[in-house]
Amino acid sequence: MRNAVPPTRGDDLVPGMRPDRPRRRGRRVLVALLAVVLLLLLAAAGAVAYLTSSIGNDISRIPDAFRGIDANDRPASFGGTTFLLVGTDSRSSEPTTGSEADPNADAGSQRSDVIMLGTVAPDGSNASVVSIPRDSWVEVPGKGMNKINAAYAFGGAPLLIETVEKLTGVRVDHFGVIDFAGFTGLVDSVGGIDVDVAQATSNNGVDFRAGRNHLDGTQALAYVRQRHGLPNGDLDRAARQQNAMKALLTTVQRKASTDPAALYAFATNVGDAVSVDDSLSNTGLAQLALQSRDLRASNVAFVTAPVRGLGREGAQSVVYLDDDRGAELWGAVRNGSVTEWSDRHPSQSLSGLPS
Template sequence: MSSPRRHARTEARRSHRALAVVGVLVLLLAAGGFGAAWWFQHQLDSNIERLGDPFAEVENSPAPEEETEAVNLLVLGSDSRISAGDPSQWEAGAQRTDAIMLVHLPANRKSAQVVSIPRDSWVDIPGHGQAKINAAFSYGGPSLMIQTVQDLTGVRIDHFVVTDFESFTAMTDALDGVRIRVPEDIGDGKTVSFHKGVHMMSGEEALKYTRQRHGLVNGDFGRVQRQQNWMRAILAKVNNNRNDVGMMSDFFTTVSKSVAADDGFTIDRMRNLYMSARGLSTNDVDFMTAPYSGTGRSDDGQSIVVLDRERFDPLMKAIAKDEAGSYVEEHTDDLEVLPATVK
């Protein structure tokens, strides 16, 4: 069913959706530090849409984690966070998930790992047989998505977050742009869109940067790395401007209006996570794509991504055992880790 690694076909707007997920990560790790004022925390919390308790229907649901334990977040980029939050609006098959990220914050809070799972990954979905992993959200909402990821990875999910994508350009623009290094000219083969060098990109410019496919060795997998490079640039900009009250206020307000989370993931919980991880720098966050062996066709003709279980399973085991930091460091060459310079 698998074939040699080749370009995976995706819609251009997938970069639009995947990139909004970074806002969630930044909010979770940084909003607590800025939100020292009660009124601002309350404003952010009121902006966040609540999903109820999606873990109630998940088998072997995790007990509430202690503050000193590792924390695993499942972050989705969907085309409809509102319908995910209001069961009365749920329509089976109508919701799509275009970005799936497993975010691991270890107990020692000395690093963080962000693993992007391709939405077309062919997996077992409880009660539905084999299908693309994003179908779990369409079939059964947050609960089935959590169950599917837990069964696939063996990793306990502690909190669940969904975003929509209307304001991701505003997130970048609220930071007055982000700095991205371009190692070589980028264009469509005829026109150069970005010359070699360091660029301060607006939201629209960064979107154009991530959508450009020409010259990418791994096609859409290469585009994922550019998306992650953008995420890293946003994290860096936030880390360098935490004392800019106006900028941070605008940014976190924009992000919070794009987020839905389980009821247990309160703004107080986010603040506590921040306080325990406030020593993290951008270099301490490992972005990577779930190991894959290539693309292929399912028996019914769908274009799919085939996960490389020989590499995928040990990585997930390391996350489950809270040994991901050392594992990634020791196996960087075997993993799809975001390099310092992205083409």
């Protein structure tokens, strides 16, 4: 497996941008949603109030993420806390998330590359992360049938939140975005992550061998972005993103007791990686961290929304969701039984050895 950073491709640049700018410049926003890791792991540092206040001040807030959503049309809360977590495929030459981002920039000017719904149980004892394929063919309020990721392009966070709530019947409490430069920094801050790979593959100049692979931030980015060469394309890529999230969660929890310096480095990198909606205060971060202090990776269920099949709508390749099994899954999210649902539907669950 090569450790060298692959050369930047010409089509990853925008006009007038030099390829030797710092790594936050001119790079795509990450296709993984690690904001949930931040929110579940701050408690592990042992100084929750201090860290969430200090780090919380460094996390940029997304204004008006819920603007214009009719409160009467929203699903009822079930007592847990749910985050809609997205990454976009923006090629902006400026940071789009994190503390260096322009807080007034239109985050919805690009399509979301990955969508995950992360839910923490009311007592913080368990959580679930559900990937919704970006090409899912769904009803976008006011826009008709379209790919779910188009909702973000059409109307930013509010329209994507409204679309996901209508699809799932799950109330979204908070919205978060993370970019790829932030992801690489988070992985590197804890010394890398270990992932298991089912078969040898390569992507963007990085080779992955069958079995256990230790990845630094750049290699982890290549891992979660690979789509070509995987048996199920985007669906396998979603599984890889969940696998990387679980690996980072496991690593950070291990570092909590053995390497406080690495844990602190991870925590202080969060502000450069993550943006969250402006309704999530520092106090709210502290309360969630305290509530979730005993949560472990083994108690987080990672699943993918059930798919009925693949097809085309005009010139677009789309994913058709399975309405019946989907309704069962969203009910499980609301009542905290996703683990039991995944046991009944193992094909929808994150396996121990994704492609």
